[in-house]
Amino acid sequence: MQIRIDHSSARPVYQQIVDHIKRDIALGRLHKDEKLPTVRELAAQLAINPNTIAKAYRQLEREGIIVTKPGSGAFVAGLDRGLSMSMRKELICRDLERTIIEAVHMRIEENALIDWFNKGVQKFKFHDRKDE
Amino acid sequence: MLTLIRREIEDNIVHFVVAALLSALLVFALWLMWSEQLPNNDPLEMLTIFVLLVVLVRLCRMGQLHICAETSRNALVFLCTLPVTRTQLLAAKVITATLVILTFGLPPLFALRFFAYSQPSFGPCLGFERYVWDLTFTLFLLLVGSYCSGLLSGFNSSRTIRAFGTFVLPLVLALLVLAKGFSLQTYLILVLFIFAVLLHVRHRFAAISL
Amino acid sequence: MATGPVISVEGLVKYFDGRCVLDGIDLHVEQGCVYGLLGRNGAGKTTMIRILLGQDFATRGRTRVFGTDSAHIPSKVLAHIGYVAEGHNLIQHYRVRRLVNLCRKLAGQWNDTLFDHLAKTFHLPMDCRVREMSIGMRAQLNLALAIAVDPELLVLDDPTLGLDTVARRQFLELTVDLLQRQGRTILFSSHILGDVERIADRIGILRGGKLIVDCPLDDLKQRVKKLRLIFADKPPVDLHMTDIINRQTQGREMVITIANMNPQKQAIIDTFKPSSCTEIPMSLEDIFIECTRLDGQTTPAEIEE
Numbered sequence: 001m002q003i004r005i006d007h008s009s010a011r012p013v014y015q016q017i018v019d020h021i022k023r024d025i026a027l028g029r030l031h032k033d034e035k036l037p038t039v040r041e042l043a044a045q046l047a048i049n050p051n052t053i054a055k056a057y058r059q060l061e062r063e064g065i066i067v068t069k070p071g072s073g074a075f076v077a078g079l080d081r082g083l084s085m086s087m088r089k090e091l092i093c094r095d096l097e098r099t100i101i102e103a104v105h106m107r108i109e110e111n112a113l114i115d116w117f118n119k120g121v122q123k124f125k126f127h128d129r130k131d132e
Numbered sequence: 133m134l135t136l137i138r139r140e141i142e143d144n145i146v147h148f149v150v151a152a153l154l155s156a157l158l159v160f161a162l163w164l165m166w167s168e169q170l171p172n173n174d175p176l177e178m179l180t181i182f183v184l185l186v187v188l189v190r191l192c193r194m195g196q197l198h199i200c201a202e203t204s205r206n207a208l209v210f211l212c213t214l215p216v217t218r219t220q221l222l223a224a225k226v227i228t229a230t231l232v233i234l235t236f237g238l239p240p241l242f243a244l245r246f247f248a249y250s251q252p253s254f255g256p257c258l259g260f261e262r263y264v265w266d267l268t269f270t271l272f273l274l275l276v277g278s279y280c281s282g283l284l285s286g287f288n289s290s291r292t293i294r295a296f297g298t299f300v301l302p303l304v305l306a307l308l309v310l311a312k313g314f315s316l317q318t319y320l321i322l323v324l325f326i327f328a329v330l331l332h333v334r335h336r337f338a339a340i341s342l
Numbered sequence: 343m344a345t346g347p348v349i350s351v352e353g354l355v356k357y358f359d360g361r362c363v364l365d366g367i368d369l370h371v372e373q374g375c376v377y378g379l380l381g382r383n384g385a386g387k388t389t390m391i392r393i394l395l396g397q398d399f400a401t402r403g404r405t406r407v408f409g410t411d412s413a414h415i416p417s418k419v420l421a422h423i424g425y426v427a428e429g430h431n432l433i434q435h436y437r438v439r440r441l442v443n444l445c446r447k448l449a450g451q452w453n454d455t456l457f458d459h460l461a462k463t464f465h466l467p468m469d470c471r472v473r474e475m476s477i478g479m480r481a482q483l484n485l486a487l488a489i490a491v492d493p494e495l496l497v498l499d500d501p502t503l504g505l506d507t508v509a510r511r512q513f514l515e516l517t518v519d520l521l522q523r524q525g526r527t528i529l530f531s532s533h534i535l536g537d538v539e540r541i542a543d544r545i546g547i548l549r550g551g552k553l554i555v556d557c558p559l560d561d562l563k564q565r566v567k568k569l570r571l572i573f574a575d576k577p578p579v580d581l582h583m584t585d586i587i588n589r590q591t592q593g594r595e596m597v598i599t600i601a602n603m604n605p606q607k608q609a610i611i612d613t614f615k616p617s618s619c620t621e622i623p624m625s626l627e628d629i630f631i632e633c634t635r636l637d638g639q640t641t642p643a644e645i646e647e
Contacts, residue, residue, distance in 0.1 A: 043522065048540045
């Protein structure tokens with residue numbers, strides 16, 4: 001698992017790890033019951049404090065995204081459709097809001113923005129995802 | 133503790149060698165005296181006294197170096213980060229100094245006894261036995277006292293005062309011995325001096341900032 | 343090992359030749375914490391660390407390590423402390439092999455396999471004299487000696503001074519490896535803030551003899567914010583709040599750095615009706631520079647938990 005940590009970001013490191021794992025799961029890069037790297041491995045790989053990794057894993061466990069089995073490690077939990085959807089919604093909406101804020105600062109009109117958004121959507125094929 | 137002592141011995145090997153050489157010189161001089169190889173014993177007596185003075189000054193200098201030498205200080209700074217106390221470090225130095233003194237003093241002592249007993253006219257009479265013990269004990273205390281005075285003056289940051297101390301302090305002690313002779317009073321004064329100095333040095337050693 | 347904070351500093355004051363270097367420092371480091379002590383050169387970091395380990399003595403106040411007074415740390419406790427001193431002087435006239443043997447014999451516990459592994463990784467020359475080695479090599483030797491005793495408390499004073507990039511990363515990985523073992527505490531001071539950012543739990547910043555910052559790293563980043571305010575007209579001159587660390591005005595733009603940011607402060611800013619208010623992300627290095635810069639307009643704010 002390759003995680004890029006941005007130390008200059010205001011977002012705490014453990015939160016960045018949580019985000020990254022959530023994103024990977026949402027994008028299907030991590031499957032259900034797949035084993036995550038241990039705290040040790042990840043700390044050694046990223047050269048950061050193991051406590052930070054542990055904190056990230058604890059948060060993920062609290063949110064029901066992973067399960068830790070003592071002695072075996074951490075595994076991706078079987079997500080129900082609702083949870084997976086809410087995770088994806090969270091990630092996309094965050095990016096959307098960022099764009100909207102930029103537009104407001106640039107004094108773009110609401111109608112123009114929606115128009116551009118629709119044009120952008122038309123450029124890509126959206127699947128009808130019935131699985132998951 | 134043994135490790136510390138061994139370390140001090142290794143670092144002070146020069147002093148041991150010099151002590152051994154001077155010791156050998158004394159033994160040789162004693163042999164010459166007793167076997168009456170020379171017509172006049174005066175130059176040999178002068179030599180003996182000279183050697184003793186040299187040893188006194190050297191011991192004082194050794195004491196100073198143990199406290200103030202650059203290499204000693206650097207080693208001290210590092211060693212204090214290891215699980216040893218400053219008292220242990222000081223004790224190792226004092227023990228090593230004692231070993232140097234014994235290296236110097238024991239061979240001539242044994243030689244003296246050997247020569248004395250090999251001469252029937254100087255046979256083991258009570259007076260002579262007592263004389264040799266007094267002499268040994270006083271000299272030993274004098275040598276230790278010299279080293280201790282070196283420890284004391286080593287704390288002084290002025291080089292001139294230290295150089296001054298190297299010659300003056302042992303001389304004062306030697307004059308004391310000459311004045312009072314080999315008596316109980318001399319022992320008492322020397323023992324008290326050594327005791328007081330060691331306590332004071334231990335206290336100061338624990339309080340220097342590295 | 344005693345319970346309670348591993349390191350405890352109370353009201354520490356230190357004067358050097360009449361100059362006050364430390365002016366009432368209070369600091370506690372709990373077991374398992376990685377504490378990054380930061381400060382500009384001469385701020386007193388090394389002084390504090392030396393007093394903590396009994397190499398120097400406080401003018402006032404007291405410091406304790408593992409519950410014992412710093413001036414009289416028993417050798418049993420010293421055996422659990424690994425120390426990498428500033429400058430990596432070690433014993434200059436010794437050969438490396440002799441130094442290593444000395445440390446091995448005097449240590450309370452010593453991990454031979456670990457030390458040999460480190461010696462190989464760092465390519466330590468065993469038959470060289472310490473004074474002949476470069477500062478980088480000495481740093482690696484110093485580190486290897488400190489880690490080989492498997493310390494409960496590792497105190498590092500500018501440990502990566504003189505290390506090249508690869509060696510610095512190796513050192514970081516070593517430290518992380520040590521942290522993997524439960525309950526290890528690390529106190530370290532460094533100028534490479536990127537490294538501190540990676541492994542520190544808590545940050546302390548020394549400035550003017552005082553600890554102006556003492557809080558968890560994540561908190562620090564939340565609490566110190568740099569805002570770029572753009573106003574329709576000239577920026578207001580009467581924007582006053584507590585804890586404004588820095589303020590710069592240029593044209594219609596005002597950049598302010600605020601410590602202890604909270605919604606109330608945001609509300610105050612909003613009353614001045616800036617046409618835009620964006621946050622400029624700050625790394626630990628940026629925060630450190632803001633906190634320790636000496637401008638006309640800076641006011642030393644205190645950021646404590």
